[in-house]
Amino acid sequence: MQQISARLKAEGKTIGLVPTMGFLHAGHLSLVEKSKKKSDVTVVSIFINPTQFAINEDLNKYPRDIERDKKFLRKLNVDYVFIPEASEIYQENYQTYVEVEKITKILEGEFRPTHFKGVTSIVSILFNSVMPNYAFFGQKDAQQAAVIKQMVKDLKYNVSIFISPIVREADGLAMSSRNVYLSAAERHDALVLSRSLKLAENLVLSGERNTGIIISKMNDMINSVKNSKLDYIKVIDSDNFTLTDRLIKNKNYYVLIACRIGSTRLIDNTLLKIR
Numbered sequence: 001m002q003q004i005s006a007r008l009k010a011e012g013k014t015i016g017l018v019p020t021m022g023f024l025h026a027g028h029l030s031l032v033e034k035s036k037k038k039s040d041v042t043v044v045s046i047f048i049n050p051t052q053f054a055i056n057e058d059l060n061k062y063p064r065d066i067e068r069d070k071k072f073l074r075k076l077n078v079d080y081v082f083i084p085e086a087s088e089i090y091q092e093n094y095q096t097y098v099e100v101e102k103i104t105k106i107l108e109g110e111f112r113p114t115h116f117k118g119v120t121s122i123v124s125i126l127f128n129s130v131m132p133n134y135a136f137f138g139q140k141d142a143q144q145a146a147v148i149k150q151m152v153k154d155l156k157y158n159v160s161i162f163i164s165p166i167v168r169e170a171d172g173l174a175m176s177s178r179n180v181y182l183s184a185a186e187r188h189d190a191l192v193l194s195r196s197l198k199l200a201e202n203l204v205l206s207g208e209r210n211t212g213i214i215i216s217k218m219n220d221m222i223n224s225v226k227n228s229k230l231d232y233i234k235v236i237d238s239d240n241f242t243l244t245d246r247l248i249k250n251k252n253y254y255v256l257i258a259c260r261i262g263s264t265r266l267i268d269n270t271l272l273k274i275r
């Protein structure tokens, strides 16, 4: 991969990287399309990164279908698909990790304390392997995007980060490879995540600025679904990823939610622009 990238760069070409864990859907596709517009050459990586899963999480059952993914990417005319083996990435005696400190401790970091260390380490390795000019991530994982931006800034990576909006199913469910875990009944219950975010948007439209009230009303909606178990609902300032009590004019905020439906843990969020 490094040799290919070095050659492309010597030819004066720009490289766009779309990192994924495979089992591709329209959300991934939106990132690929953005990369194709922006870059001369697009590389999609597919790697289910073991170090970002805790022992009790779904690494072993994470959905995979490499042949389907390859077909999907071939149809999109993607230039390169990078599918390394875990043993190539984490060779014997591997012992180096990249860790972003503060913003990895809240929200997802509270419930998945080792997660972001795995994410920043693999993204770092992917950057060193693919040497992209641009890298494309989804707002679906808004905290991950913020963590990666922080890493790029702190470690002076020469990579521009682009964030794409969340792609949803027609009924509002945020697309995710993990949605295949949901039974038909759970799939229906899972709509409460996007519905509660819509509620937050509507409350803000009608003038509500107190995040405690917004969260409490979302909480009630989520709790009305028997099969749900909330991890968190938080409102954060999108500039610095810090928690906030009151929404202030001319600023942007994320409302973020993590919730289990049955045994499947789902995340979703919305961007509020206060005007």
Ligand code: AMP
Pocket: 019, 020, 021, 022, 026, 027, 028, 030, 031, 136, 137, 138, 139, 140, 141, 164, 165, 166, 167, 168, 174, 175, 176, 177
């Ligand atoms: P994953 O394969 O789940 O690791 O996701 C790879 C990339 O796709 C990440 O940057 C995600 O944020 C992004 N992504 C996942 N789902 C969506 C979605 N529904 N809309 C937009 N981007 C997404």
